[in-house]
Amino acid sequence: MTNNLLTKTKMSELVGWSEANGRRWVKNLKEYIPTVTSQNRIMYTMESLRIMKFFKRLNEVGLTIPEIKQILSKEGLPKDELEEQKIIEQCKATREFKNYNEEIKDTIPSTGEMMIPYLKLIRDGKAYTASEITEKLVEYFKLRAKTNKI
Structure with a gap:
């Protein structure tokens, strides 16, 4: 079981974020990220990693942490990648990029x-x-x- 546990640093690295950025996301969305205590240390599971990758994908769509929290409070955490993709597609469809001009x-x-x-x-x-x-x-x-x- 210990082999599958991740530190905050390792989880950030696997998601593709710097350690500081990963810590910021964990701090702001900790209520949604599963943890396990191992040898008096807070560790993260593969499910934690999946959720963090989902947060990153939402962020890449252009959502901020407060917007992600709002979606999670309304939709809850997706149970699998299919639900994740559905939420991401909804966000893409409803996301407004005001006065954005691709040419400039x-x-x-x-x-x-x-x-x-x-x-x-x-x-x-x-x-x-x-x-x-x-x-x-x-x-x-x-x-x-x-x-x-x-």
Whole structure:
């Protein structure tokens, strides 16, 4: 039985998350993740792993932890992969991506692309508000909001 038990770190790795990200998901959704105590340590089962992989798939659809909690409180935990897939398909069908334009997605700078300009901005050691930083990055990348008239 002990061979099938997983640490939080190992479970995160198997799901495909960093240890920190896995810990965050376990902490926020612990009431849905089965645990076993072994030698005074909290361990996770293969069922825990299945559930964590389900959470990851929901997250990949674009759902946040609060949205996932809401779905779980309404639907409960899926009993198998077929039920998981049904829930995921429902989420995909109802998920609204407002004002998302496939044609312009590649023109939005990635976090990595913004890092150097951001670091150059804050290297003077001054305190900046998030709005000031956003304004400077928008100016640097020459971004503008597109308004849709109805």
